[in-house]
Amino acid sequence: MIDKRALRARIRAARDAFFAGGPPAIVPPPELLALLAPGLTVTSYVPIGSEADPSPLARAAVEAGCSIALPHVTTRSEPMRFLAWDTEAALQAGPYGLHQPASEAQALAPDIILTPLLAFDAKLDRLGQGAGYYDRAFAQFPTARRIGVAWSVQQVETLPTDAWDMPLHAIITETGWIERP
Ligand SMILES: Nc1nc2c(c(=O)[nH]1)N(C=O)[C@@H](CNc1ccc(C(=O)N[C@@H](CCC(=O)O)C(=O)O)cc1)CN2
Numbered sequence: 001m002i003d004k005r006a007l008r009a010r011i012r013a014a015r016d017a018f019f020a021g022g023p024p025a026i027v028p029p030p031e032l033l034a035l036l037a038p039g040l041t042v043t044s045y046v047p048i049g050s051e052a053d054p055s056p057l058a059r060a061a062v063e064a065g066c067s068i069a070l071p072h073v074t075t076r077s078e079p080m081r082f083l084a085w086d087t088e089a090a091l092q093a094g095p096y097g098l099h100q101p102a103s104e105a106q107a108l109a110p111d112i113i114l115t116p117l118l119a120f121d122a123k124l125d126r127l128g129q130g131a132g133y134y135d136r137a138f139a140q141f142p143t144a145r146r147i148g149v150a151w152s153v154q155q156v157e158t159l160p161t162d163a164w165d166m167p168l169h170a171i172i173t174e175t176g177w178i179e180r181p
């Protein structure tokens with residue numbers, strides 16, 4: 001069995017090293033642009049550390065007439081919410097060094113979830129930070145498109161999966177779009 005903790009540490013180190021070399025931009029691929037439509041809610045995130053920055057994707061979504069929401073967390077026992085964010089509004093400091101909308105912002109139901117991740121594999125299984133926030137959000141919004149955003153160095157041969165894991169529909173890296181086989 002693969003040890004998730006050791007795997008997380010290894011991937012964080014690979015991601016940090018890649019980032020230290022000067023991170024490339026994540027360019028919106030045509031496959032994402034084709035999914036965007038006025039009135040849809042797309043969730044983005046503010047990167048922490050060496051995570052891939054999805055802001056070019058969020059900008060494309062705004063240009064396509066979508067609403068943007070950002071994840072908001074408090075404690076591990078409280079589910080994550082996706083709160084409306086009008087891209088000009090100031091963000092507040094949250095746990096884990098996160099920048100989040102004010103907790104009074106309106107909660108939205110996402111159509112497309114752009115998700116941060118630590119590692120992914122060719123089956124588009126996803127490994128996150130281990131708090132289960134996104135796993136629980138995927139279960140709460142089962143019809144939303146789950147699209148991972150990551151650096152290509154975060155791909156691994158195979159990931160251990162748990163019963164609750166829902167695979168991603170696609171991943172966007174600095175080299176483009178990867179769709180579930
Ligand atoms: N940018 C971003 N926003 C996000 C997440 C995320 O993974 N990335 N989340 C996804 O669930 C939620 C916040 N959950 C988190 C859960 C645990 C840790 C955590 O354990 N962080 C490590 C350091 C991680 C690193 O250096 O890469 C720590 O604090 O020790 C961080 C965020 C919502 N917002």
Ligand SMILES: Nc1ncnc2c1ncn2[C@@H]1O[C@H](COP(=O)(O)OP(=O)(O)OP(=O)(O)O)[C@@H](O)[C@H]1O
Nearest residue numbers: 126127128129130131132133134135136139162164
């Ligand atoms: N649908 C769900 N409902 C309730 N709890 C869940 C659900 N999915 C996952 N969890 C809980 O979340 C915890 C973390 O799971 P896991 O290690 O797979 O997280 P992860 O995918 O790395 O993290 P994240 O989703 O935060 O990025 C597990 O203890 C699990 O019990």
